[in-house]
Amino acid sequence: MEEKRYRQVQNFLKLQIQKGYYVVGDYLPSENELCSSFSITRTTARKALDELTKEGFIERQHGKGSIVRERRQSLGLLNVKGFSEAVGGDVKTIFLQKPQMNFWNPEIHFTVSESEIKEACIHFSRLRCVGEIPAMIEYNWLSGKILEGLIDLEFIDGSFFKTLSQHYRIEITGSEQELRAENANKNIAVLLKIPLGSPILHISLKFHTSKNNFYIYSELYCNTENYPIGNSYHI
Amino acid sequence: MEEKRYRQVQNFLKLQIQKGYYVVGDYLPSENELCSSFSITRTTARKALDELTKEGFIERQHGKGSIVRERRQSLGLLNVKGFSEAVGGDVKTIFLQKPQMNFWNPEIHFTVSESEIKEACIHFSRLRCVGEIPAMIEYNWLSGKILEGLIDLEFIDGSFFKTLSQHYRIEITGSEQELRAENANKNIAVLLKIPLGSPILHISLKFHTSKNNFYIYSELYCNTENYPIGNSYHI
DNA sequence: CATTTTTACTTGTACGTACAAGTAAAAATG
DNA sequence: CATTTTTACTTGTACGTACAAGTAAAAATG
16 A cells, blocks of 8 residues: 555655754745645645644644744653753763674563564663763663664764664654662762762663564663753643 | 534543543444534544543544543653552552641742742642552642642542542643652651662652643652652653 | 355545634735 | 734634545355
């Protein structure tokens, strides 16, 4: 079956935004303009725009138009407050381990899906700092079959999710999380430069994606003393 | 202006669900049935059902119908895994402080809005246990002006949010959160029955509601050793 | 009687029309 | 020239029609 009309329009506009033809604050073409340029009816144009709204790319303004907005920062994933917001801030990411083939590590908290565990696994880990202060350690595991070529790839703007979206056209559609307060073990303490046994926030994540049976598994260890973890949600 | 047709239908169905005429797993009337019983077109019926989907009350199943689902547990609020899921489980809630007039406590992490800080404040706090194990302490502050009568009210099914929805017709529309791993102080340690200095998860919350300028401020202290905090999000 | 086909539903997509309601600039008014 | 009205857009709501596609039970088939 051919791709649905509204999804064609939706993806076209999404690509335009991702490529920067429209930037934050810009107005997309009006519903009627989309109608004539794509030879569709308003029902279909509206459906495409409504989907982009759901995905967080645009905001609809009654009487005005559809404005491009800051991509929903969180998607229910918890991100270090000040990490993304501190634009121009002194944020630094250090690879502890560049993407490479690996085992499905038993450290992964959520259960790896049946179809994935049989296949190759890519692992990478990063240390994220604010200024010179290490704030978070991040371990990631994902299917090496679906993200073929990732090992030889430079992340777009240093962002894995951006690479996922633009290079592989895979979007994050949700996540499961589990949070624990723990005492830092020796390894974590050394990397985060904190005393052994300091309270740290351990976040286990399983990201769901637009690709069937493809998940991303992450374990995060955060020093929340200076940079607490922030999250927000709005219907 | 009269209320929009789709919103009338949406609210009618929501009320039916809230009152228990439809329970989890039940199918709502089909789009065509709604059309004839409300004298509306499918466009309007679908809009009503789509809104209920967004709100998390139902799930649409192609070729089958609209099924009532477990109310989105989290709304971005993090809830103790096993607390709501452990249906029939040994969950116990103990009031440390029944709702009463109080000051806007400086313990509140988020900034209380201008219009609220001038008015009365209601405070209540609870200890939530799984079996005999205390898992979480919860401190709540909110406007006493808008929730008049709350002090003399028994919570519906012991749930504050249910009371808010059904008695005051106020819905949670979002939340801001900030998470920290901390060492338990003496007060917290005693209440949670853990050693002084144990790692605990401190969650600061500001709930947004459907009522203008009405927020709920909460500070949660969780022992995540046996019952980690779970959360999930799906587009 | 097991298997296949049909039927009668369901929701999903897409067409098209009409008017309400919000926005902002241009035009008319005093 | 300040104020009001009109105009020309925008999105929102709601009407109506047609067929695609998924589901599950009933009916037909061998």
